[in-house]
Amino acid sequence: MLKVLIASVGLWGATFGLMAHATSVVFLNPGTSTETFWVGYTQFMQAAAKDLGLDLRVRYAERDNQNTLSQAREALQGGRRPDYLVLVNEQYVAPQVLRMAQGSGVKLLMVNSTLTTDQAHLLGAQSGIDVIGSLVADDERAGYLMLVDLLRQHGPIAPGESLDLLAFSGVKTTPGAQLREQGLRRALAEHPQVRLRQLVYGEWTRERAFEQATQLFKRYPQTALVWSANDQMALGAMQALEDSGRSPGKDVLFSAVNSSPQILQARLDGRLSSLVAGHFTLGGWAMVLINDDAKGIDIRRHRDHEPQVALFELIDPAQARQLLELQAKHHYRVNFKALSAQAKPEGYRYPFGLELLMR
Incomplete structure (x- = not known):
């Protein structure tokens, strides 16, 4: 009995040692x-x-x-x-x-x-x-991909025509936000038919972007594209557009970064036209x-x-569904x-x- 007890204590001690280390x-x-x-x-x-x-x-x-x-x-x-x-x-x-x-x-x-x-x-x-x-x-690439894919989703732009773009970045002093902005500006340099009407800092939040977008859609009623450095700001801007009586994915095309359930569902529903995720x-x-x-x-x-x-990577609807299932x-x-x-x-x-x- 004593030997069994000693062996048990020794085994417990060894197990505890592995856990402790x-x-x-x-x-x-x-x-x-x-x-x-x-x-x-x-x-x-x-x-x-x-x-x-x-x-x-x-x-x-x-x-x-x-x-x-x-x-x-x-x-x-x-x-x-x-x-x-x-x-x-x-x-x-x-x-x-x-x-x-x-x-x-x-x-x-x-x-x-x-x-x-x-x-x-x-x-x-x-x-x-x-x-x-x-x-x-590769944050710079993410910012670049979003605009390029938005333009692909939009389709050809007639000669002499232009598209108005609004951009929602994160916190100004965050390196990730700065790099995504750099990617956006690289894409803009390659597509001069897109006019960036205003870039604002939504501080990564849905509430702040909603407030900003409510004013910006009034200021720039011809806005056709919205670029967002994360999902929450995109969702806030979408809500502001809906409150104005228009439809995301139809009247204005939206892009976003991240893979929250809400933004993946928006990609599935067609409200979000371009999604980049993976980080x-x-x-x-x-x-x-x-x-x-x-x-x-x-x-x-x-x-x-x-x-x-x-x-x-750009996330298509099939991948969005797969990510939703994995998260659930x-x-x-x-x-x-x-x-x-x-x-x-x-x-x-x-x-x-x-x-x-x-x-």
């Missing part, structure tokens, strides 16, 4: 705990962490940089330091977090928005900061990199383009363990992309 990760989520994009982003990230056996804790900043800094300080200088900290350079907060990380022993990975060139130059090669890499989506997967792919780094794998050797990943089940059918570079040939490259979900 699971690689720990803290994610500083810049969004709100009710924000559709960041909640969905976190769910995909949690699915990856669970599959990989990582101990993931998520802290929402509720769109307040001071919360981010307080949470970073707790993670990097408190008594319960994680092995890894995942952060977003939202509103350029990353340099302050990196300075806190000096000498902490915590490894950092940046997602969605990495250091700007000026920030990287100012920080230089400061010692005591261990950044294993960055993962950002909600970044957090999940970050978990794969962290898991490999914790195993001693040089993750840089298996990546072609640092830090950008080609994630954004909270099961993404991705074998995250199989994406590891462990035991892979030298030429292996991480195959991160939306196609892993859409098979």
Whole structure:
């Protein structure tokens, strides 16, 4: 009996030891705990962490940089330091977090928005900061694709004619918003028949974009196209158009980024003419990199383009339906363990992309 008890205690201790030594990760989520994009982003990230056996804790900043800094300080200088900290350079907060990380022993990975060139130059090669890499989506391409696809959906423009465009960007100091704007302007340069009547900052919210669009549709009644840097602003602008007695997808063509259930349904209904999505997967792919780094794998050797990943894709109605079904089940059918570079040939490259979900 005593031997059985000792064996049981030993087995329990071994199990507890494995649990206690699971690689720990803290994610500083810049969004709100009710924000559709960041909640969905976190769910995909949690699915990856669970599959990989990582101990993931998520802290929402509720769109307040001071919360981010307080949470970073707790993670990097408190008594319960994680092995890894995942952060977003939202509103350029990353340099302050990196300075806190000096000498902490915590490894950092940046997602969605990495250091700007000026920030990287100012920080230089400061010692005591261990950044294993960055993962950002091709935001400039997303902004470009939206307008180009809107024009494809619209069809030929008669010689001498032009189309009026309204644009809703996010927070002005967010790198992702700036890059999507750059993509928009690249597309505009290629299509001079499109006139950008006004670009406003809807701050990523449906309410703000609704207020702005209500005035803008009165100011520019000939508006034919609406470009939106996220889904919530597109939904707000659609509501404003409907309130004016017109129909999205018929009287005015709309575009958006993201893959919330509401915007996917709008794509299915034809109210939304162009949708670009894919970057909600970044957090999940970050978990794969962290898991490999914790195993001693040089993750840089298996990546072609640092830090950008080609994630954004145009979503047609069939894909919109498929994404809706995946979200409803909270099961993404991705074998995250199989994406590891462990035991892979030298030429292996991480195959991160939306196609892993859409098979």
